[in-house]
Amino acid sequence: MTILISSCKDDKKSSIVKDVKINFKKEGELQLKKADSDSLLVRLDIEIADDAYSTQTGLMYRDHMDDNHGMLFIFPNNDFRSFYMKNTEIPLDIIYISRDKKIVSIQKNAKPFDETSLPSEGPAKYVLEVNAGLSDLWTLDKGDIMEFTIL
Secondary structure, three states, X not given: OEEEEEEEEOOEEEEEEEEOOXXXXXXXXXXXXXXXXXXXXXXXXXXXXXOHHHHHHOOOOOOOOOOOEEEEEEEXXXXXXXXXXXXXXXXXXXXXXXXXXXEEEEEEEEOOOOOOOEEXXXXXXXXXXXEOOHHHHOOOOOOOEEEEEEO
């Protein structure tokens, strides 16, 4: 992310451009399990987005995310959701999860910087963002189960 800092003194403007790297911050752990067998598909370290700023910003301005990382959005209610990829540099799978922690839908391979609406197919209280292609690699399906703990 580039930050532009400007100041005015005696009608002269000066600018400083500074690159800021946003690093992953582990705030919890998450597991995805098959609904029919309860077998573990994957364990992830997660960042939590649960306030206005973090849910609006999400993974914007990041150029990389490890495959064992994800961002979990936690909303106060169970409702239809829609995400988009504005200012998001990495392709993502967007996994919509209901209040009972079951996957309701997956938007696969969301394209960087695309502002097209990517809606859930059912009400969701949680949204998990991971690197594009991982939901296929993990054979994730509707109805599969999420469990998480916040550190």
